[in-house]
Amino acid sequence: MSVEPGLGATALAPRPEPEPVVRLRGGRLRYGNRVLWDQLDLDIRPGEFVAVLGPNGSGKTSLIRVLLGLQQLAGGTVQIEGSPARRGNGRIGYIPQQRAVDPTLTVRGKDMVGMGLTGHRWGIGLPFGQAARERKRLVDQALVAVGASEYAHLPIGMLSGGEQQRLRVAQAVVGNPGLLLCDEPLLSLDLAHQRMVSQLVARRAREANTAVVFVTHEINPVLPLVDRVLYLVEGRFKIGTPDEVMTSETLSELFRTPISVLRVDGRLVVVGDQEPIVHHHVEA
Amino acid sequence: MDFFTTTGDMLQLGFVQQALLAAAVLGLASGVLAPLVVARQMAFAVHGTAELAFTGAAAALLLGLSTGGGALIGALLAAALLGVLSLRGKERDAVIGVVLAFGLGLGVLFQGLYKGRTSNKFSLLVGQIISTDSTDLVLLCGSAIIVLIIIAVIYRPLLFASVDPDVAMARGVPVRAFGPLFAVLVGVATSLGVQLVGALLVLSLMVTPGAAAARVTANPVTATVLAVLFAETAVLGGIVLSLAPGLQISAFVTIISFSIYVICRLIGNRRVERLPKLQPVLV
Ligand SMILES: Nc1ncnc2c1ncn2[C@@H]1O[C@H](COP(=O)(O)OP(=O)(O)O)[C@@H](O)[C@H]1O
Ligand SMILES: [Mg+2]
Numbered sequence: 001m002s003v004e005p006g007l008g009a010t011a012l013a014p015r016p017e018p019e020p021v022v023r024l025r026g027g028r029l030r031y032g033n034r035v036l037w038d039q040l041d042l043d044i045r046p047g048e049f050v051a052v053l054g055p056n057g058s059g060k061t062s063l064i065r066v067l068l069g070l071q072q073l074a075g076g077t078v079q080i081e082g083s084p085a086r087r088g089n090g091r092i093g094y095i096p097q098q099r100a101v102d103p104t105l106t107v108r109g110k111d112m113v114g115m116g117l118t119g120h121r122w123g124i125g126l127p128f129g130q131a132a133r134e135r136k137r138l139v140d141q142a143l144v145a146v147g148a149s150e151y152a153h154l155p156i157g158m159l160s161g162g163e164q165q166r167l168r169v170a171q172a173v174v175g176n177p178g179l180l181l182c183d184e185p186l187l188s189l190d191l192a193h194q195r196m197v198s199q200l201v202a203r204r205a206r207e208a209n210t211a212v213v214f215v216t217h218e219i220n221p222v223l224p225l226v227d228r229v230l231y232l233v234e235g236r237f238k239i240g241t242p243d244e245v246m247t248s249e250t251l252s253e254l255f256r257t258p259i260s261v262l263r264v265d266g267r268l269v270v271v272g273d274q275e276p277i278v279h280h281h282v283e284a
Numbered sequence: 285m286d287f288f289t290t291t292g293d294m295l296q297l298g299f300v301q302q303a304l305l306a307a308a309v310l311g312l313a314s315g316v317l318a319p320l321v322v323a324r325q326m327a328f329a330v331h332g333t334a335e336l337a338f339t340g341a342a343a344a345l346l347l348g349l350s351t352g353g354g355a356l357i358g359a360l361l362a363a364a365l366l367g368v369l370s371l372r373g374k375e376r377d378a379v380i381g382v383v384l385a386f387g388l389g390l391g392v393l394f395q396g397l398y399k400g401r402t403s404n405k406f407s408l409l410v411g412q413i414i415s416t417d418s419t420d421l422v423l424l425c426g427s428a429i430i431v432l433i434i435i436a437v438i439y440r441p442l443l444f445a446s447v448d449p450d451v452a453m454a455r456g457v458p459v460r461a462f463g464p465l466f467a468v469l470v471g472v473a474t475s476l477g478v479q480l481v482g483a484l485l486v487l488s489l490m491v492t493p494g495a496a497a498a499r500v501t502a503n504p505v506t507a508t509v510l511a512v513l514f515a516e517t518a519v520l521g522g523i524v525l526s527l528a529p530g531l532q533i534s535a536f537v538t539i540i541s542f543s544i545y546v547i548c549r550l551i552g553n554r555r556v557e558r559l560p561k562l563q564p565v566l567v
Contacts, residue, residue: 068454088456096450105323106498106507107447119444120455124436127505155502171451 018046019082021179021211022067026076029062036062037235038075046178047209049202051222051242054232060215061097063232064181067213068094081178088120093172093210097183101164103157109167110152114139116171142174143167146200162193169200173210180204180212186221194221201225219246220267246270290528304523306421310480310489311519313428313473315512316435318494319504321470323446327491329366329467330474332380332387334490336362337475338483339387342394352420355475356427358387363471367464420479427472434469442466443504480519485534488541489515496545499552514544 020043027040036059044050052060065071066078069087078085080092093116117135118125126132143149146166156164165185172180182201186194198214202225205212216222219229219242229245231238233254238245245251246268251259255272262269294300321330340358341351365383369376435442444452445459453459470490477486493514497507522537 070454087454090455092454094451094454096454099450102325105447106319106502107323107443107504108502111502111504112448115440115444115448116451116455118440119448119452120441120457122437122441124439153502 020044021046021048021081022213023079023082024066024076025078027066027073027078028075029059029066029071030074035074035235037232037237040076040237042230042239044179044211044213046211047205048227049205049212049214049222049225050228050230051219051226052213052215052230052232053217053219054237055234058232058234060232061183064094064183064213064215067179067181068092090175091178093175093177093180095165095168095172095180095182095185097215098161098165098168098185098187101156101159105157106155108153109148109156109159109163109170110139110143112156112167113142113152113170113174116142116174138174139170142170145173145204146170161189162196165189165193165197166200169197169204173204173208176208177210180210182212182214184215184217186216186218191221194218198222198225219270223268242268287528291524294527295524300523300527302421304520306424307480307519307523308516309425309428310473310476311516312512313431314477314489315493315515316432316508317470317473318490318492318511318515319497319507320442320446320466320494321491322494322498323443324466326466326470327487327495328377328380330470330490331487332384333359333362333366333467333471333474334478334483334486335384335391336387337471337478337486339391339394340475341478341483342391342398345400346394346398350420350423352423352475352479355478356423356472359471359475359478360468362387363467364464367467424476424479428476431469431472434465438462438465481522481534481537485538488534488538489519492541492545493518496541496548499545499548514541517544 022042022044024040024042027042028038029036029040040063042050052063054060062071066073067080067085069085069089080086080089114135117138140149143152146169148163148166148170151159151163152167156167159167168185172182180201185197185201189197198221201212201214202222204210214222214226219226223242226242228240229238229242231245231251231254236254238250238254246261248259248261251261251270257272260271262271321327337355337359340361341355343358344351344354362383366376366380369379441452441457442462444455445457445462449459474486474490477489481489493511494507496514497510501507501510518537518541521540522533522535525536525540526533
């Protein structure tokens with residue numbers, strides 16, 4: 001029941017379609033007897049920003065794990081830049097679902113960013129020489145790009161959630177990925193920081209033509225930045241532009257209960273008739 | 285004779301020099317491991333491993349086998365257990381506590397049954413480097429060097445997996461395999477420590493130097509260098525200081541190790557106060 005990209009998207013796309021970064025065909029994900037989603041088709045172009053929405057347990061993290069090659073599909077195929085998804089693909093940058101960093105953790109922000117570049121390699125990694133200088137240059141560049149240079153020498157555990165998340169963005173993009181996977185990067189951030197992190201990611205997508213999959217509970221901070229939305233609800237899903245998916249009609253169909261999508265000052269407010277099933281916050 | 289002449293004379297003795305060599309190797313291995321033990325929050329696991337190494341050594345003593353070999357087998361059993369448990373995480377501390385208590389009880393039983401020299405029994409708990417014979421020395425140094433080589437090969441991905449397991453896993457680091465592997469490396473180093481400083485005090489070499497270094501630096505390389513320095517100071521200093529009075533080495537080792545930790549804490553607290561107050565900056 002996926003929906004083709006709407007007129008807006010096709011009209012803007014250049015004539016020769018570039019090779020998609022993500023190509024998911026007939027994807028089916030199953031844990032035991034439980035099918036999370038099935039027949040999922042998703043192509044993501046270079047530079048495209050796709051938000052993945054849906055209630056807890058709808059399989060958003062699992063989708064990211066499929067793209068990372070950490071989770072096998074039960075059916076269908078998934079390709080990243082033309083080859084099957086595989087674990088350890090250096091062309092993918094990844095921001096994991098936020099966990100509180102242990103405050104006593106004694107690595108510096110720049111160490112964490114550097115791990116995004118060379119942390120997976122065997123050996124000690126010499127702290128001097130040509131390779132080390134190149135590594136430092138790339139790390140510094142990534143830190144500048146997210147505005148984290150000032151506190152990159154401090155232990156990560158001492159930083160605020162917003163600062164840690166900037167470093168996560170730097171870590172994910174330092175290897176110059178073609179695909180950026182962000183799993184609820186806005187969780188437990190205040191509104192200003194939610195916007196800041198969304199904009200950092202969107203700028204990256206624009207400037208480096210990086211495809212982005214952005215899992216979030218909050219549509220509003222990313223609404224102006226999003227090209228398409230994938231909405232997952234209990235095995236049902238809808239793919240399309242925000243205007244196509246974020247409507248009372250579509251969401252009522254997905255949730256199988258009456259839902260109203262209201263526009264208040266350019267923001268979306270989603271209200272169900274009983275329990276608030278969806279938690280898109282209204283800004284004060 | 286005064287303290288310095290006695291110490292100087294004893295330092296000329298072959299078996300004291302052998303002990304110092306063994307201690308230097310142990311200091312290097314535990315100094316390298318300690319920051320990783322701290323980062324992986326395995327202090328209690330090290331303690332449990334040490335107790336099982338003690339059980340193994342006590343069993344070996346009773347059976348008339350090499351205590352070094354017994355300690356190694358005990359520690360590896362503990363490591364295997366911890367490796368399996370580390371896959372589940374949460375329950376780990378409770379299970380370590382349970383197994384540790386049982387292992388210690390068994391060890392005490394083996395010691396009770398042992399009819400040999402009592403100083404041998406005592407040394408397994410609080411260490412007796414001077415009694416280390418040369419075959420044990422070869423075993424000790426050989427295993428420590430193997431541990432160091434393996435650490436050198438896996439250092440970067442191991443650190444990545446220790447501080448940032450989710451991203452490390454996505455980048456293809458064998459995060460799950462590192463749990464048991466690191467437990468084994470710690471087990472080997474711990475069994476060496478048991479022979480030198482004893483089961484009760486192994487934490488002062490395997491954990492304290494790492495914890496102390498973590499107070500004063502957040503740079504992983506600096507932390508490792510400092511931890512090695514601290515461990516060497518404690519273990520070599522402990523041996524040298526213990527020579528003249530003829531008291532237990534481990535008492536001196538732990539006192540030095542603890543003093544270094546306290547000093548690092550004091551320095552660390554001042555360092556935190558000097559940090560700039562950070563403000564969120566908006567794009
Ligand atoms: N490895 C797994 N084995 C079995 N069930 C799983 C596994 N991973 C996730 N699940 C289940 O699949 C559902 C979807 O999980 P997840 O992808 O994390 O959802 P979301 O990120 O949308 O909250 C949840 O009910 C979760 O319990
Ligand atoms: Mg999730």
